[in-house]
Amino acid sequence: MSLMNNLSTSMISSSSSAFLAPVSFNSRTQSVTVSLKSINIVKCVATPQEQQTAAYKTNVSRNANIAKLQAGYLFPEVARRRVAHLVKYPNAQVISLGIGDTTEPIPDVITSAMAKRSHGLSTLEGYSGYGAEQGEKALRAALASTFYGNLGIEEDDIFVSDGAKCDISRLQVVFGSNVTMAVQDPSYPAYVDSSVIMGQTGQFQKDVEKYANIEYMRCTPENGFFPDLSTVARTDIIFFCSPNNPTGAAATRDQLTRLVQFAKDNGSIIVYDSAYALYISDDKPRSIFEIPGAKEVAIETASFSKYAGFTGVRLGWTVVPKQLLFSDGFPVAKDFNRIVCTCFNGASNISQAGGLACLSPEGLEAMQEVIGFYKENTKIIVETFNSLGFKVYGGQNAPYVWVHFPGRSSWDVFSEILEKTHIVTTPGSGFGPGGEGFIRVSAFGHRENVLEACRRFKQLYN
Template sequence: MSITQSLSTPLSSSSSTFLAPSTFNPSRSQVTLPVKSLGVCKCIAAPQEADTAYKTKVSRNGNIAKLQAGYLFPEIARRRNAHLLKYPDAKVISLGIGDTTEPIPDAITSAMSKRSHALSTVEGYSGYGAEQGEKPLRSAIASTFYRDLGIEDDDIFVSDGAKCDISRLQIVFGSKIKMAVQDPSYPAYVDSSVIMGQTGYYQKDVEKFANIEYMRCNPENGFFPDLSSISRPDIIFFCSPNNPTGAAATREQLTQLVKFAKDNGSIIIFDSAYAMYISGDNPRSIFEIPGAKEVALEVSSFSKYAGFTGVRLGWTVIPKQLLFSDGFPVAKDFNRIVCTCFNGASNISQAGGLACLSPDGLKAMQDVIGFYKENTNIIVETFDSLGFKVYGGKDAPYVWVHFPGRNSWDVFAEILEKTHVVTTPGSGFGPGGEGFVRVSAFGHRENVLEACRRFKELYK
């Protein structure tokens, strides 16, 4: 396959990609970016020819074989690398994968450094820690994010990130459950459900997996699903502020969601990984809603607050009131999974997390979040000025741009080809994302400004 063909092949769409000659002159760019080799990632589900004639007698996991293509973000990285092969002198700016770019504040890294150096002493050395997390950090998370919400220290499980906990939770709930998910939404929810065996096969005509309830969230319904049209699910994945749309659910909407879960005996997995980006009065935790502790658990992360995407630290909150149909506590089963599959988060990472929640650390995180929110304002104003309908950007570090009537992978390819800027195609988040592109605000300021200049040149 040629590089051009590689760039124009969507994950699950047969439509062609627009690759018109570029009108953008890279030599005009004022930004010099180091090109970091990510390697070519071939994360595809289709069978590959073996290099040898010998084969084992072990059958492939049929659930993984259901997946349609590579996981979204490695696929974007692959296309970025292919673009760099085609344009080796291009100054590529990445506003696609939601990876943080600004340095971790010194108030946080100094604590990790101190803990790291202490490990070289007899007094400071520690080996295996509690699988559930160190008690001081669990207490700090409870008092910082869940004060007066009835969440106790031992309701909190510290982990190596919310994404990892999503998969561990799938193990807890098993293969026999029916899942509902916002459409569009973070692709790990659906992919982990497929791998776990909760779904049927992919239905190409509707671009959905059987046995998943896709809850359409779009501008017409205020990015909150019509719950009256949804058949009963066992598990509801709900992210607020949402990735990718950037929409934060209101108190009234989350009250409806909790009531819906209680009426149907469902459990909500509430992803609050972007809660600190919320500007107004919308809830930052599902546990702000009365009755939520009986029907919900919550996953969150330091990744987008403190730049911990590489450090890896998150947490899950499972209240004691959350019970299975036989009365057994969900937290006890999650604890068993954690003890079996996980030896606890890095003690160095946990030292950093504790520093994040100190007065200096909290201020430093707020400053970094404020910086990224300024980036979102720049991106929103740019697309507004070009006449696009733009959503998000207020309560999340993502801007959701509408390209009506267009295939989102086509738009992704057009932007990459003509401006050398990486975005994320909306359909990668589900069929409800078709016609949209997500632009991430995670970037150095000069790169965001340069990308916006290129957008204006392309779409003026």
């Protein structure tokens, strides 16, 4: 059993360009290959029927909110189908451009700082135990000066964490079950699923593929992937991601100004996910706090995951300005601080050493180089689908390409591509009903694998 579990885990968590062939792992331009032939799969054998007894059950009821969730979380479901495909085609060279997991090595200037901090823990002078739950002072100060230097955000407005996704759930705990929420459609599924788990929603409505009591803000090519706010109902919380995952669209200054005013007019709080902000290459805002008045209505989450390859290292941050108040005048930051102190012991001190190195002049330059590499991948993917006559969105300011297959089920397209090309993508409907008819192609991958994937796309759709 343990061997089978380890095998499944290694498949699911493998890099987004894992191949099946002789084992090799090399530099940025090399492919990654894994062989199943040398692995013995241990099968579980059922206990004979006469020896089985009825399973013992406790008297504890299942959380009814979790029971509302539909199937599995999107990315584990994609991984499950990938594993099933490998079983069916054990010799296939599978290229994963689905889950947004980084593939390029973390720059040495960053890992050296983490190694130094790690080795320091073995000395009396360098050892440290629990740190501040909100993050180390030096890192908070560096984040404030690097990303919010002229925006009025101070270091004590910043909470360092183990990632933006984790903070999204912590924020949901702060808001509780009695709030209403709005979300871009399509958008990162963690917003909706965490809302369901918290009990903020009604049941899933299969006829429209939506949960009751969630305001789905439709984002389409026709509206520039920014919702028509005149048709959006008032909610307490508005989740907004820019550059957007999955569409890759980045909101303009005018659009974010309208969003902030919409929140003010309705007394709402914006949770602004800026996890891909450093991918923006034009004049679009990288932070919601570039918009006047945003500190009174917005929270911002961010992460080192897609900047420095920290998807496994785990380090992010959330900004909760002092000016953001609940209806009774109580600061939101104080409640978030209470949740952080209760539910979290602070980010790893080794990860934080890496984060501080990321923000050094050398670290920032190294991160930009890695981001530039992924953006070149994106350009290759966009040009490929354009050459095949597809309508393609995103790619300019995000590491995702949003490809339109009008009139087709996105899961059917996902299956067709996987079956005929051995490439894993992500079906658009997994990001909400507005994603139906699209697939998301991730640019996270080794260059050789991206080029090979594009060759296969051309072979399939030419």
